[in-house]
Amino acid sequence: MPPPVDVPLDATKVPGLPSTQFSPRSPFENPTLAPLNVMSGSTLTPLQHLKGSITPSDLHFQRSHNGIAVIDPAKHRLVIHGLVNRPLSFDVDELKRFPSVSRTCFIECSGNGRAAYRTPKPQMTPQEVDGMTSNSEWTGVSVKTLLHEAGMKGGAGWVLAEGGDAAVLSRSIPMEKMLDDAIIAYAQNGEPVRMSNGYPMRLVLPGYEGNMCIKWLRRLKLIDQPNMSRDETVKYTDPLPDGNSRQFSFVMDAKSVITSPAFPERLKGAGWWPISGLAWTGRGKITHVDVSTDGGKTWFEAELVGQVLPMAHTRFQYMWEWKGQPATIMSRATDETGYTQPTLQEFRTVRGPGTDYHYNAIRSWTVAADGTVGFGG
């Protein structure tokens, strides 16, 4: 929290504050993660307070399965073993001696949007609806570089990645992804990865569900088939209405959320208002976002603001002349594969009411004649 400060009546008439070791936020701004003091759970990014595309590192959503591990980097090693010619291990300083790569991408929890789907309430904020996605510049070493150092044996089709936290979370990752764009990240938005994001090192799999981007990474084991570890069997599987299940649904589908206007905002009067939000997809770039202000009857193409990067949050905006009528506003993202977000009804039909992960149906917000905004499901 920024320190309490005196606010002068006229800042031109009194000297300002001296500089400090960190630049604090203004006391008039209070974006925070929520809910707080969750021991093993989820703390969400305040999307409604953010502009542009980067998520500040201290506001990146948190998800841990047995708390946030505190690790001394001098005692932490990443082991690479299994189907390799030369088992290797590295501490973070050794990783930094390899060529680095940087990439801006989102990480989204596979369960993001669950409450908004199962128990929607008008009084949900964008943070509560979809706050388990965040966007950062990640810097580290390509997994490919390290696997070439270790030398892969024939048959190594998967990699078991394991965390060094108290949950010892582990997932099996296809070798194809590991050799494509997987990164072992030691930095986030320029600085060392924050504790809750896996300090001193984490896996980043652009476009894949967040739980596979193993934090506090301590082990990569090259294996010939999925390990079927606890975390990929008891969780991250979706029962379907026909009795089958979706398992190993790694890639996050195209999705969008309006962050303004949204609860608890109130439009102060008729006139031009920007409808602004974020769109993203695990399958490359967002190609366009459509916005509706009449509950999905007609759609207009929104502008994409700033850079459009693959597997990254993309800001969209649509200038709306609100005439004071009740309205339902919606956004709909399309990605470079041609895939478009499904309607809520389409999503419900295919996935059923009990589905647990990968919620990407079109969302709506209702604007009342008095300008109040509520989440519409």
Next chain:
Amino acid sequence: MPPPVDVPLDATKVPGLPSTQFSPRSPFENPTLAPLNVMSGSTLTPLQHLKGSITPSDLHFQRSHNGIAVIDPAKHRLVIHGLVNRPLSFDVDELKRFPSVSRTCFIECSGNGRAAYRTPKPQMTPQEVDGMTSNSEWTGVSVKTLLHEAGMKGGAGWVLAEGGDAAVLSRSIPMEKMLDDAIIAYAQNGEPVRMSNGYPMRLVLPGYEGNMCIKWLRRLKLIDQPNMSRDETVKYTDPLPDGNSRQFSFVMDAKSVITSPAFPERLKGAGWWPISGLAWTGRGKITHVDVSTDGGKTWFEAELVGQVLPMAHTRFQYMWEWKGQPATIMSRATDETGYTQPTLQEFRTVRGPGTDYHYNAIRSWTVAADGTVGFGG
């Protein structure tokens, strides 16, 4: 500062920490601005602690001329007047109703590198050498949009921009720049602009010297010629050896700095080490960076890491096989206009010893046989 925390011997054997409203840094990392408690002065970004290209907002360098203004956004307005058809004023909420733009670019103090030029010491860190440059994603409204709202009168060739801090800093800016890519920014790396960066709004002029990117912006006056305000006459002018002076030298020239290896690092032994640093230019994109490990006799092209954006910090790296010999390492940036950083001798010849601003000579670091690194001027 992160709260003091217990560090377990084995983080897999005890539950981790609960989540909190902000994700703290690891207690094992301590990047901070320096020097501290500077009332009216400069506090520098710890470049040697950073990776990738983004500067965390709380580590953006600070420069103020009468302290950091504390402003209640509800009481702050931006006035646009002078040679306009309709004088206008906006608070920050009103600015947010215009279409937003986002752009990642550096802001560099025009005096960055002064101590390294005038009083170089081997014990200077990258922070002390060149820490008055930082790189952020800025979001706000195009100045062009607002000037079109106000309607420009004939003859309006310049804009006086004035801050609402206790220095009431003001500069005259060419209309051409204002209509090109100038932004009134209310957000920085996704969140509201930090207090020391001009909350609730600042001017961002991509590629121009930092002092023109007026913070705590309260006034834009369209005028027919430069105002010759105090800040653009008593400062920001460079005496040249021939008795003439450089004034209105707005654009920052191409420049680079090695951030590793650099003081106080010590190479732990012969072998492969990445030479990594940042390059930037106010004249577009960096096209290449060359690195020398023999004091400038031979040069090798470095790799540019991640995105190369115009007027933005660009990370470079060069893999160097150090054989244990004493060495002098240097970096040299070239931009898309074909301009290349001058040598220290070339710079000194043209600009003289008393020059005050726009230091962009090639820098060097010396590596001793025991691996210690010192700043070489």
